[in-house]
Amino acid sequence: MSNNKDILLSVESLNLSFKSKENFVKVLHDVSFEIEKGQIVGIVGESGSGKTVSGLSIMRLLPDDISHTTGQIIWRQNHESLDLLSLSQDEINKYRGRKISMIFQEPMSSFDPTMRCGKQVDEARITHFPEEKDTVKNRTIQLFKELTLEDTDRIYNSYPHELSGGQLQRVMIAMALINQPDLIIADEPTTALDVTVQKEIIELLKSISEQYKCAILFISHDLALVHELCDVVVVMQKGRVVEQGNCKGIFKNPIHPYTRGLLACRPPTDLRLTRLPLVEEFVNLDEIGQKNLMDSLIETEEEYRNKIEAIHQSDVLVNVQNLSKSYPVEKNWLGRVKKRKMILKDINFNVKAGEVLGLVGESGSGKSTLGKCILNLTEIDSGKVKYKGLTLGDLDREKMRRLRKEIQIIFQDPYSSLNPKIKIGSAIMEPLAAHNLEANTKSRKEKAMHLLEKVGLKPEHFDRYPHQFSGGQRQRIVIARSLILEPKFLVCDESVSALDVSVQAQILNLLNDLKKEMGLSYLFISHDLSVVKHFCDRVMVMQRGKIVEEGDVEAVFHHPKSEYTRSLLDAVPGMA
16 A cells, blocks of 8 residues: 555555354455545445445444454554554544544434433543533534534534434534544435435535545445545445545546446436346446447437326326415413414325326425325325325225225335334235235235235245345335235335435336336335436425425426526536
8 A cells, every 4th residue: 555645544455254153254355445634535335335334444333242353444644653453442442533533324323312412512522622611612612603503502402303414414523523533434424315405514524624624434325426525436345345546537437347337327317217227237248238238228208208198198196185284383281282383385286197206305395294194194284185086084994994005105214114023024914914805814925925026035035024134125025015905106205215326226127117017106205306307207396395396307307497496406416
């Protein structure tokens, strides 16, 4: 590795194994890369590629009793160098939070829910620099201001659950910055954020790197974000570095087939594809074969127009009329509501049979609430939701229960959507038993097995528990459970948002195939506009509980009428 004086950290031939029963399973294989002072380095790859464990290895956050590490992680500063892997726990604690800080993916689970946010940031400072409480508090509040957090006193005194995702992420960045570290490791810091907040966080990280002269290791599965933010990119596959170098150069002219596959399976913003290519397809093709594959997937203008025309001529499946919804925010001592907050205001739209209708907007705009209102999972204040001409609010409990077979939902988080104590075969069969469908357990099992194979899983998976599957596999299980009743209308609530680009491509292709095969219609809720552009036929843009724009995807994305829509599109990396 280079001995250049600007090198801050060198990862040299890093190998990592985790204990599994009696043996150790190797997850990192001779990983090597460098980070210069003030440089932003991105690590990309699929889930399981070794991105996060590489970052955790640098921080020495992997428990010694279940992991075994070899190689070197050299920290260079003040003309001296030392191996972080050789330090004792007491010695490495002097570096964690002081010289090297980490921004974790999920801020809500990274904070103590019983402690006010400001105090948690103060604590990170006091651990390394014992100072007067007022001095530390002033430093924290000043950081909040620099990170564009408004009403800093309220933020300081709030508990984590009282803040939005974007606010919490900024508080976590403040915690990482409070000691002015030389290196910040940011692990998927924007995954759950909408496009406008995501853009703000990216610009924030850029300014932090410039202002504080600190290096950033940015771990992400979002290739567009890495392209926009990073100077250097490290591409990882199955625990190995397969390509690294100048970010713009590699994205413009990737050499390794895996890198080309990762870039190809991201939904493009400049053309329409009939389906997304998969990484495994690219890995086995040369450059000419890859180009031929991409050319074969391009949807022609005639194909697109015919598809849209067929949808326009199809029957209305779901009709929403003047729908409004509010939640109580203040009650008197008798429990009567004194004040309500409007979430949805006079919403009107249709979903046609065979149509994919996208719903986009910032967090808090009312997207998920609208999905629940349509499915009659939450009571509306006024208006009507009709399905095949039936007003859902007029149906008694038994009629609504029977209708549930035809209207289903796929939630964002497959982890919390499955009972960890129930085998996935039983979870998939459960709706059949609840609706008294199929003659017996044997026929239910046969149907569940058939659906498992349809979503790309294997019969032997039937008797396994949720924890034995990856995130992408769990999402397939949730889809299979939603489809077991043969529905006609599915609400997909951010159902591919947390998946890496390769798994996301597989799930989107699966949903597309199922739409054609089963005649499904979707309400597709997402904050990822490039996915919406690829997958949806029509799109609605929601702002503060109101629909501000609606139309065919191509028209809205290329000729937006609303200033708010333009701001959303401008925030999408590679689409502005």
